Amino acid sequence: MTTVDRGSGHIVTPLPFPRYAARELGDAQLRTNLRRATHTIRDKRLRVVGEVPEWEALRWAGAATKDDALARLPALLEQFEAAATARGATVHWARDATEASAIVTDLVRSTGTTEVVKVKSMVTQEIRLNETLAEAGIAAVETDLAELIVQLADDAPSHILVPAIHYNRGQIRDIFRARMAGVDPDLGDAPAALAEAARRHLRAKFLTAKVGISGANFAIAETGTLVVVESEGNGRMCLTLPETLISVVGIEKLLPRFADLDVFLQLLPRSSTGERMNPYTSLWTGVTPGDGPQNVHIVLLDNGRTATLADPHGREALRCIRCSACLNVCPVYERVGGHAYGSVYPGPIGAIISPQLAGQDAGFNRSLPYASTLCGACFDACPVRIDIPRILVHLRQSGVDAKRGRPSAERTAMRALSFLMRDRRRYAAALRAARRGAAPLRLGRRRDTLRRLPWPLSAWTTSRDAPLPPGETFREWWSRERA
Amino acid sequence: MRIALFITCVNDLMFPGTGRAVVRVLERLGHTVEFPAEQTCCGQMHANSGYRAEAMPLVRRFVDAFAGYDAVVGPSGSCVAMVRDSYPHLAEGDPGLAAAVSAVAPRTYELSELLVDVLGVTDVGARFPYRVTYHPTCHGLRMLRLGDRPLALLRAVGGIDLADLPGAAECCGFGGTFAVKNAGVSGAMLADKCAAIAATGAQYVAAVDNSCLAHIGGGLSRGAGGGARPIHYAEILASEGAQ
Amino acid sequence: MNARDEILSRIRRALTAAPPATAAPATAAPAGAVSGAALVGAGAAGSGDVIALLADRLVDYKANVRHCPAGSVGSVVGELLAGATAVATPPDIPADWLSAWTGTVLRDGAPEPLTVARLDAPGVAALTGCAVAIAETGTLILDTGPVQGRRVLTLVPDHHICVVPASRVVAGVPAGFAALPDPSRPITLVSGPSATSDIELDRVEGVHGPRRLDVVIVVDAQ
Numbered sequence A: 001m002t003t004v005d006r007g008s009g010h011i012v013t014p015l016p017f018p019r020y021a022a023r024e025l026g027d028a029q030l031r032t033n034l035r036r037a038t039h040t041i042r043d044k045r046l047r048v049v050g051e052v053p054e055w056e057a058l059r060w061a062g063a064a065t066k067d068d069a070l071a072r073l074p075a076l077l078e079q080f081e082a083a084a085t086a087r088g089a090t091v092h093w094a095r096d097a098t099e100a101s102a103i104v105t106d107l108v109r110s111t112g113t114t115e116v117v118k119v120k121s122m123v124t125q126e127i128r129l130n131e132t133l134a135e136a137g138i139a140a141v142e143t144d145l146a147e148l149i150v151q152l153a154d155d156a157p158s159h160i161l162v163p164a165i166h167y168n169r170g171q172i173r174d175i176f177r178a179r180m181a182g183v184d185p186d187l188g189d190a191p192a193a194l195a196e197a198a199r200r201h202l203r204a205k206f207l208t209a210k211v212g213i214s215g216a217n218f219a220i221a222e223t224g225t226l227v228v229v230e231s232e233g234n235g236r237m238c239l240t241l242p243e244t245l246i247s248v249v250g251i252e253k254l255l256p257r258f259a260d261l262d263v264f265l266q267l268l269p270r271s272s273t274g275e276r277m278n279p280y281t282s283l284w285t286g287v288t289p290g291d292g293p294q295n296v297h298i299v300l301l302d303n304g305r306t307a308t309l310a311d312p313h314g315r316e317a318l319r320c321i322r323c324s325a326c327l328n329v330c331p332v333y334e335r336v337g338g339h340a341y342g343s344v345y346p347g348p349i350g351a352i353i354s355p356q357l358a359g360q361d362a363g364f365n366r367s368l369p370y371a372s373t374l375c376g377a378c379f380d381a382c383p384v385r386i387d388i389p390r391i392l393v394h395l396r397q398s399g400v401d402a403k404r405g406r407p408s409a410e411r412t413a414m415r416a417l418s419f420l421m422r423d424r425r426r427y428a429a430a431l432r433a434a435r436r437g438a439a440p441l442r443l444g445r446r447r448d449t450l451r452r453l454p455w456p457l458s459a460w461t462t463s464r465d466a467p468l469p470p471g472e473t474f475r476e477w478w479s480r481e482r483a
Numbered sequence B: 001m002r003i004a005l006f007i008t009c010v011n012d013l014m015f016p017g018t019g020r021a022v023v024r025v026l027e028r029l030g031h032t033v034e035f036p037a038e039q040t041c042c043g044q045m046h047a048n049s050g051y052r053a054e055a056m057p058l059v060r061r062f063v064d065a066f067a068g069y070d071a072v073v074g075p076s077g078s079c080v081a082m083v084r085d086s087y088p089h090l091a092e093g094d095p096g097l098a099a100a101v102s103a104v105a106p107r108t109y110e111l112s113e114l115l116v117d118v119l120g121v122t123d124v125g126a127r128f129p130y131r132v133t134y135h136p137t138c139h140g141l142r143m144l145r146l147g148d149r150p151l152a153l154l155r156a157v158g159g160i161d162l163a164d165l166p167g168a169a170e171c172c173g174f175g176g177t178f179a180v181k182n183a184g185v186s187g188a189m190l191a192d193k194c195a196a197i198a199a200t201g202a203q204y205v206a207a208v209d210n211s212c213l214a215h216i217g218g219g220l221s222r223g224a225g226g227g228a229r230p231i232h233y234a235e236i237l238a239s240e241g242a243q
Numbered sequence C: 001m002n003a004r005d006e007i008l009s010r011i012r013r014a015l016t017a018a019p020p021a022t023a024a025p026a027t028a029a030p031a032g033a034v035s036g037a038a039l040v041g042a043g044a045a046g047s048g049d050v051i052a053l054l055a056d057r058l059v060d061y062k063a064n065v066r067h068c069p070a071g072s073v074g075s076v077v078g079e080l081l082a083g084a085t086a087v088a089t090p091p092d093i094p095a096d097w098l099s100a101w102t103g104t105v106l107r108d109g110a111p112e113p114l115t116v117a118r119l120d121a122p123g124v125a126a127l128t129g130c131a132v133a134i135a136e137t138g139t140l141i142l143d144t145g146p147v148q149g150r151r152v153l154t155l156v157p158d159h160h161i162c163v164v165p166a167s168r169v170v171a172g173v174p175a176g177f178a179a180l181p182d183p184s185r186p187i188t189l190v191s192g193p194s195a196t197s198d199i200e201l202d203r204v205e206g207v208h209g210p211r212r213l214d215v216v217i218v219v220d221a222q
């Protein structure tokens, strides 16, 4: 196995998932907020997806287009670079988070400005761009409402699409009242009033900013076009008004043709906000004289994407269009929220993408693929048909394989079980032993369950009773009755 | 038609009554059931926990034990899904095994698939005069796509009072080793499922999988769920009157 | 090796070591599902059904919709501009659209481009046409072509009036994209007034983009 170049940045969880989960489970307000929001969006998504009779065909088309793009990625990247350059953009390449942040920081510095406006983007969080800019004395102003809330609260995002999903309206009002300069002290908690407050707060910044920073939802190889999908108009402000625009784009965002957008602009809004179409989508190709930024930069980022591409059983994760449908339907995410995943990418996609981008040895990334019951709701919702449960199992297997040399109680147990079950006689004997071993536990009991088991099975009995085996196995009955 | 019973290791040890129920239902419909004694475990727990190498001998053993039958029937959605959905992936790169898998896997059915699709029956002549709610397990719902089949069978049961389960499609929180590795989250999901069951006022909660039912039952026996008891739906289909 | 060459060679290495299956079962689409183009949105462009659908979808996302014959655009626009302090337009705005407006007209680029500050003044409304409208999603596509002007025109003012000839209304997204003459122009898709779903994942209209969107559908235009 050749080594691959893993990514770095905010894609490494510093603690095992169960540790974070235990902390988050204790927050009753968080669970109420998450339940309300995820159930709202689930219903909306189902309604608008139900309007499209060709939905399944669209999902197949989306998956096939992404796979085709990944299979031809070198040629498409070169085509994209040539097309964007011909239209006046400058294209940069970055191997990892550090390199990408440094490129952006240098570009901002060369304009002489100390404040930039940002369109919400996952990839700039992945590379910890705001932190790097801050070290260089440059303030990055998040302009998406939810990002603004999180930034004002000095908190971390907890959702791909709605980073402040863990707050309800009352909590958001409190954050605004406490942290937003010049805010009305009597601000109420009606969503329209909160949106209005954000509008006033950011207006002057939009109109005077010299540099805008964005990611991109899609990059079109054929034309060199970038696409940003948004709702509030903050994206349009950042993409239109500044003199300089810098966009950081993961190399997996490439689509071969302009016409491919048809499929993705049908899949994405319905899957993410549960709308037929999001309020605003902006497309731009390099520089347009007299209209918008005249100084346009694009940073193409690897940061573990090529490492992900190298695994044929996991590369499908690169199809992801970050719609967040898998988070919204995930029963585990619904109970613990995004912070439990320790990475900018939470939920089911986070559980498969962080360990692939940064590697399973990074931090406690190895714990992430176990953060799932494999219930399959994510696969059903995914607009590009990423078989997340299959990849979770694959990552569990490759994670276990990588640690084969080292002793572990779990592996010993798994080996012993496998050994027993490979032979009928051994297996039958083990079943008999298990049944007899449990017999004393039954003495004098009225119930067929046990309230407490010894460690490590005590984890089972913390929240539920354990069943006891009955007096006869099936195969004993069969040989007595039928054989 | 040669029908083989795939009992599954959990049912063999813990829930033999479910296996006896499958035999009773099929015999009542005039079929003969065979029990290949060489069978042990399908390897699901190993494979899903990351122990692929430990699972592979069990995959081989399964396809050997069940070769040559017209139908293999298992009273477990997740074990049947393991055979049908995961075996082909696990066998990739081993042409001999892949061929054996492709001979057996498509003929491996969950009980409701065998009854409804292969044998064309929905009324199996059962009687069960109780209020029952049905939890469609994740593997049954989203991997095997059992759809309405188990409910169609239950609806035809004499005397039954079927209650809709609110949020039925939501996972109960079992997930194999998830229940132990992430016990806290699993418990939170279980509590919500038990509350939904309680809201139906059912005396029994039925499902296609005893492993999910053991997890749910473990929560119910602590008083959640309003007194409902877990039951494998095969046992309802086998029933001929009051329990 | 520079970053560009290194990334490209990493990708080539990844793809050569494990070449993607050309028709892997995971991505083999069922028959008839290979391309999404023309999947969604049947119905003839400009037909009554398509116009009705557009209006329905626009209203659903809180835009105001007016229908009128070509001869009445000026009077409808005049009504919609009631209360505005000025109207900003692209340089090539048809004169009859403003026939009933007696207030200030800010014509972009005639001769100077309008400043952002001017557009941001209270009460300024923008009046434009559009390249194409998509009925099924209630979407207006602006591509800076005829009667649309620069992007800033429809962004900074708080009120946007868009005049849509019925002949420019197509049924679905693929037809909308196919109708665009030049993909390399700046393109903006507008579906309702600006909105956010960031508070409890519920949609509220009105954030940074225009909070009022009026759409005038010109029913007998060719």
Ligand code: SF4
Binding pocket: A271, A319, A320, A321, A322, A323, A324, A325, A326, A327, A349, A378, A381, A382, A383, A384, A385, A386
């Ligand atoms: S994995 Fe699929 S569902 Fe999840 S965010 Fe990505 S595209 Fe959306």
